[in-house]
Amino acid sequence: MSRRVHTGDQSASEEAALTVVEQTSAALREKARATLGVTGDENTESFRALVRKHDLRYYPVVALGLLFATGAFQSYAFTVLTPEISRTMGISIAAIVGARALFQMAIAVAPLPIARLSQFRARRAMLCIVTGIVWSAITLTTGFVTSLVALILILCLDGLTTGSVGALHAPLIVDSYPPAARVRALTAYTAIGAFGQALAPLLVGILASVAGLSWRGVFLALGIASLLMTLCAIRLRDPGYGKWDTEQLRASVHQEHGEATDSLSSEDVALGFWEICRRVLLIPTNRRVYAGFAVYGVLTVPLGTFISVFLDERWNLGPGQRGLFFSMFFGIGVVALAAYGSRGEKQFRASPARVLRAAGLLLAGTVVFIALGGLMPALAPMVICFGIAGACIGLLQPMLGISLLSIVPSHMRPHAQALAGIFVAIGGTAGAVLLAGVQDQFGIGGTMVAIAIPGVLGAFIISSAGRLIEDDLDRMIDEVVEDEEIHRIKRSGGHLPMLSCRGVDFSYGPLQVLFDANFTIEDGEMVALLGVNGAGKSTLLKVISGIGLPTAGSVRYRGQEITYLDAERRMKLGITQIPGGRAVFGPMTVVENLRSYGYTMARDRGSVDRGIQTCFEAFPRLYERRNSLASTLSGGEQQMLGLSKALMLRPRLLLIDELSLGLAPVVVGRLLDMVRRINADGTAVVLVEQSVNIALNLVDHAYFMEKGEMRFDGRADELLARDDLLRAVFLQGAGAAQ
Template sequence: MSRSLPTSPTDVGVDEVPTLEASVRDAARTAVGISGDITIPKWKVAAPTSARRRVLGLSLINASISLPLTTLLLLSPEIARDNNWTTTTVGGTVIAAAILAGLVGAPLSDRVPFNRRTAASVVFAVNSAVFALLMNLIPAFGWFLLVALARGVLFGLGAPIWRTLAFDSTVPEARARAIARTHMGTLIGSALGGACAWIAIAGLTIGTGQALLLSGILAVILSLGSLLLTETKVGGAEPDRLRRAMGQVDDPVAGLRPSWSESTLRVRSIPTVKFALTSYVAIGWCAGAALIVPVIRLSQARELTDGTAALVITIASAVAFLTLYLVARGLEKSVRRSPESLAAVIPVGLIIGFAGLLLIGLVRPVISPQLALATIGGFLAWVALDITMLSVIQPEDRPTAVGISLFSAIGGSLLALLVISAVSSLIGGSAAYAVAFAVASLPMILFWRRSKKLIRAVGPDLDARLGVDDETQDFDEAVAESGSVPVLSARNIDFAYGSVQVLFDVSMRVNEGEMVALLGPNGVGKTTLLRVLSGLESPQAGVVRLAGDNVTDVNASKRVALGLSQIVGGNAVFGSMTVYENLMMYGFSLGRDRASIKEGIDEAFQVFPKIADRRNQLGSTLSGGEQQMLGLSKALITKPKILVVDEFSLGLAPIVVGELLEMVRQLNARGTAILVVEQSVNVALNLVDRCYFMEKGEIVYEGNAKDLLAQPELVQALSLGGHPTAADSDPVTLDKSGSPA
């Protein structure tokens, strides 16, 4: 986010700078709920009525999802027997629906407009419950499969929205209790689903079909709780609080909806998220193992009656619900202390969960306490993990992160199912149960180690998201010292094609209204650097900023919208289109605003009359110079803050190059900053204000173009790939913003 710093580092004493940086970080963290104040008000005080309604609605939605699923899983042997199916068929259908939720539903959910989340939540929740009801009306496997898959897609569509709404529903200080309460809804549904199954299995008044129908009806009723939802801003109160605390202006990047692929790239580049996804696999593993407990007991050990197995699920869910309610205030204290304090809850929850799995196998025949322990641990880790992961992610990327975490959790459940089933089938007999769950508890060691890394990563990642990390503060200090924000800057960029590193710690900048050249022999990384600056490649390290905003993980099309355009030498024209059609095609980067597009085209024709004379001529029939003119004229349509031009004089006659240079000067005179990559050193130095020379993927020289023209020996050495000697020039040291120190 763009920050307006109240003071420059030069305005305070050296000893005061660390204190200033600490106060900025504290202000940012306080704005997102990490205040250090562990005085926890009552829920009604912490959350206004609208927030409590949203949380209640989301809790009921979660209950409507888990209720029919639990009933279906517990009654799967009876369903298979009554319909002459196999238990594997029923289980396989549930698995297919889960996979579809992760693969199809979650990515599609990312397309729901931010201002339509509430309406989408109602549609997905109610329809999911209706499909759960319809699943049981027609006893045909094709119908059962179709409806189950449709419900899986609906769940995948809704889950990312529901979980991000839970995160946004209250002020940050009350977030832990809000998310805990929505997860408690899942436990309510599991308890009710277990009760429906128990009534049917025990033969109390209703049979299997009636129990499934009852669970569907209850799910529909619970799903109507979605009507309690009200729309809230993306990020809730957090973005406004953060801007007020930090003196920030609106972030143009945050206003743009990222694509699924772009958002996935940004999310997966955050260390905390990488470690968190492993923990989601662990939670899914724990949940998957817990769900098949009754199946293993019934088919292998035969230590429980059918009705008791369902009753165990009901009791365990109820105990976990009560426990989560009691510990929610403690979780909120952890949120307020520090991000590391909350993240430390995750491995604790995982240990409790896997200890419960181990005890399920070792302590028999009573399994309600063991299963309750596994459920408590899993949900405790889940709540802490949701808050930890989403807190380090920008609000617009959170639905994508939830979708990825959903897929990870589903994968963990399927792995647990395969491992426990395979081990129990291989061993057989009563010993199978103990061995299977002992094996299921072994991954705890791996998950424990990864969660410890998560604890170390969350603090720096949160500061980076808030813009108070070391890199951002260093950039702000450099800007405060220079008095201006570069229109384009790159700092400490590393880039590799596979295992071959091409760019090494590259830093550079282009100031507003400036013309800068990037020079050097062939193969030194100039074009690769341009691709990184334009968003066509993602660096392994470093930061790219456009007008001060971090756009490192913003894709090329979004960077065009933010004011960066690139013209590639020899490749800027569609040959099968006319000049006018080329300009129209480029103009659509503005969206569907035809008036703005037409205005830009008219301006291009006015400034570049040669192009206007050929408006109906095919691009392929233009000369090389005319094609470059057409490429440059496109910049007048989008009116970029900075235009990046790659090898615009390549293969052109000197007289044509002279015309192009004049066009570039006209564009610059209109306020567009220019970055030129050019092999012709003389052409570039007569055009630009400053220049950078690259050699072997590094910036080896930065200086004033006029000064360099007066040193032909130095120009020759740099052009041939040689470093400037001490006699030629003093070495140039770049500061952290890419400026000369």
């Protein structure tokens, strides 16, 4: 029998520590929601009062707003001047739309590398300034292009540099101001940017019609103006990650226990770049919000290009008149943003769900009025319809942005915003293809009507996120609080299990198979995980090893959260899984399989050779078959080879799935002896087994699962006394075990 490696008092202490974690999280949840600006009421201080109260400045909002505005200069100059560029360079509208599609693809690619550059160091402000200078130079250079290839190159470079807007601006705003001021700060930032969007086409119209500049001269003038405005942001500084929220949540854990704040470094389990991106995409609210950003992308660059052509062909408006139209279109958005800031703060404070439901309604209203504008027979009602649509579009970005950035930890915000930029670009690219096809079939007026289809669908998706956002907000709060509570317990000398799964849910698509599963194991312990087929045993092992990611709950290893860590990184931390019946590489020989295990840990040849020799000493039969393909081995021999992985890797935690399935008793006995040896050397073992007889002869502690839930957790002899559970196992050997 495997002995428990800790006493009953230690076990009780571990369980008490985990209970404290849950109690602290529950006790602080409401306080944490208030820290994040969600109080359930609409009472807010004025933005000015909050700025003075916290000794802040308006400069970050203004500086980033100016950078946002200058980033729009080139794009909207193209929007207004598309007909003139097409005629002067002899390029078709379709070719220009294709070039703009590549521009959108460049925007899609750009945000993630920008977010990666700022992941480990707070240098977002520097990146914003540098990219602003670069795109200003690109705008100026546009006036010198003479071919379609050069035009495409310029557009792609512009798209790549403007990735900083999508990835960094909103997270910088959020980290620069306390939660009670964030909606208004984002709204003000967006309003300044929208003012720039309104100013750009107006400047284009003035420069082209009043000053008499050619389209090349317009780009030169806008490039100089963009550079001067960018230099106004030269004093922008990065405030660091989570000053006003995540760090305060962590501090509240220590305050709850009357302790000083002290954060513990967790570099070994810190999520990598792609792991963070995957984590952000797993949040249910985010997936729906990103759909909204995709539709928003359709409503920006490609639609603007077609509106310009619509005004040229349908209403015979010249560049000056088109510039005035777009200035009105975006200018109304500035007015709407100015009016919405305080109201939006109240909505978010009362319930973030209200913000998303309002965003869904605004998106639906946007596309409906665009469609109506395309059908209007007179100029005045057409302008009114597009003006209302412009007001709605102006409000969408801050509403979606605050919803997105409020439910992710501070260090993940650049990644979340970068992904939003990608979805905007995807929507823009898809919109260009969609609208170009509609134009060919139904004319330029048909494109205005066709936009209603994806828009209404996107509105329903965004509105549906309203029922998810508060749960996702609480989940983020719990993650931060629990993480800091674990650090506090470890620092104070408290003992925690080596592995702890708490409240784990897991689904295969729409089918949920784990429900609030809790599971712990201590260093050097060996436990059995029992249950009938389909109970969720193998799925729980996948969650522990990182092959599957849970939809809720947490996995902590040696006190650190590893819930969303990649499987290969968990292996290097000491977690190894041997899947039942699938533990070998069939086309490789026995020796090649063993070498692959060793080289996975980047060990030198000498260490790998010594490990192989150890495996051959443990399983002489493998030595006899060392040059045979693994696919030609018997079932027992394949399990020996699979179990040799543990001898090669020497993990701290070994997960074994169905070791005895289909094997002869003599082979099973030999394998079990090796499991005991591995455990005796200090490796903790989780044994998933259907045979109660085998499992309970190996371990003192067992878990029983049924229909994805933990039905029993205790000593093996206590399980033997539970006839109801043993009947549920319903496998050969249950009677013998009793």
